[in-house]
Amino acid sequence: LAPISLRFVQVPEGGALEWHRDGVMAAVSVVRNSAGDRHLQVNNHFRMGGSASMRSDHRQAHIPLLLHPNPHSALFLGLGTGATLSAAGDHPGLKVEGVELVPEVVESFPYFERSPPRLAGNPDIRIHVADARRFVRAGTSPYDVIVADLYHPSVDGSGALYAREHFAAIRDRLAPDGLFCQWLPLHQLDIETLKVIVHTFLDVFPDTTAWLAQFSVETPLVALVGRRTPVANPADWVERRVRDRSLATGLKAVDLDGSFALFGLHLAGPAELAAFAGNAPLNTDDRPVVTAAAPGTAYAASERPADRLVALLQSLHPAPETLLAGADPATQARLAAYWKARDGYIGIGARALAAKGPRDVIGTLAPQLIELVRISPDFDAAYAPVLAMARQLAVTDPSGARRLLEALDRANPTRSDARRLLAQLPPA
Known part of the structure; x- marks a missing residue:
């Protein structure tokens, strides 16, 4: 035995290390703080959500699923604590698949399951331990909705998940009326990198809209939603869309129980996003702009996430008549x-x-x-x-x-x- 522990996991004062696994690709920990909140920690520094972020995690599933008129199949790339995948189980008749690269992350799911639907044993939810890019390219079955998790560009390999080639492969896995939602951690992206990702996304999905997850100024999350074919949104979209009582209860719990609650998260349409991105370069496999810029962004002093969000809002000017055609x-x-x-x-x-x-x-x-x-x-x-x-x-x-x-x-x-x-x- 080693004379000292080789397990380096930072635990907050008054907290505890509840679970840990040393895997081939990463060391994964479940840490509890003094308030009793758990969070998932990878390699002692990268947090992938926790019990305190459940509301936001659930909204990251509900928002893209609500924007589709009638989804029957969904694919989630990157699972974190499993909370977003679990919320997808609230949608009746939906077959859900999730892909996670690190097997130990999947092993940690029971520590974050506080309410149904449970992931384990749910016949409508299937989990794959695989590389997201390879999984997308290897399959052939189409999906109505594909949702990509928050990828921090400074984490090894994450920049490739914002590449044009990956976005194009996802587009090819969508059903004719399908949509792809890429969540972006604005608290971990500078504005210039955001412009690169937006421009790259628009190059694959010309009909792209941007959405907020919620109104947080400390950890703001933005979604890019691309469609293969445009769709018209009636003003009472959510009221028409949600007929299941259990789903309605779940949406109310996260304040998404109405069309204004959903459409109020809209940030921009294709024209506004194109103007925002400007002449930013494309992020491609042979020109990995996001990966190259990540170290400087991660370690250089920059504006606070709240200021970044305010600046983004000031640069986008959405038009209600574009989102609610015919209203x-x-x-x-x-x-x-x-x-x-x-x-x-x-x-x-x-x-x-x-x-x-x-x-x-x-x-x-x-x-x-x-x-x-x-x-x-x-x-x-x-x-x-x-x-x-x-x-x-x-x-x-x-x-x-x-x-x-x-x-x-x-x-x-x-x-x-x-x-x-x-x-x-x-x-x-």
Whole structure:
């Protein structure tokens, strides 16, 4: 036996190492922090998700699947904790396959399964331990939806998963009405690399749209969704699309229970993306631009992810009439207002993060959030925090809570939540 342990795994203070395997390609660990959250760690430094990111992981399955009119088959490339693959199991009648390169990552899945559908023993979910590029090229059966995981370019071999040749091979595995979703970790990509990937993706999928996973400013995720054939989106797409009660419950749990919740994540169409990418070079197997730039991007000082996201939003100007072809002007105006409120919400989050939080959270943030509610009554992400602030304030300052709720009710009189809470306060 060695006189010292050769297992180098960083464990946070108050946490624990719950599971570890030394594999041929990587050392894989499940680490728990002091709050009880688990995360998957590869080679002691690269995190591949965890229990704290389950909401985002589930949305990474639901968003592309919802954008297809009626998927029967789906392929997921790169599995992380298995949470995204598991969420795909919520979609009835869907046959799902997942591909993961590192076998020890698949062995760790039981540590992250907290709710059904379970991956093990599910006849509708099949897992392959294989190289994603080779798996795509070797098969012949078409898929309605193919989803690629977040690949950090600085990880050995990941840059090739953003190559034109790989995107083209995926296109050839799509059914005629199929779509491909490539998730991008904006917190691990600089803007210039993002432009390269966008240009390369557009070269294979001219009909590409971009989407947010959620409104996080610390770990922003962007999806490029390419289709073989264009599709028209009615304004009530999700309401028509989701008929299964169990699926509807799962979508509600991650705040995707309506068309505005889905279309509100839209960032850009093909024209906006082409303008953003500009003259960026293509990333190909014989010219691996992403791989070559990765070391400099990983170790050089750069802007914060929140600033990168804000800059991206400022450079993209989506058009509601392009996304919702045929929708009435009032609906298009509502969607444009939702996007304006969304961008404002992200801007507020970015500024608060840079300032490490305002000293007076309620006094500073509540008026800004109420203004976003006024801009878009549909934007629930701003309404709910103000309600929570009012509940907190009611304990020590009922009069202040009343003023807050009255302002919120004026901003969106179509909702009754603020009025109900007002009725529970003691008389002024």
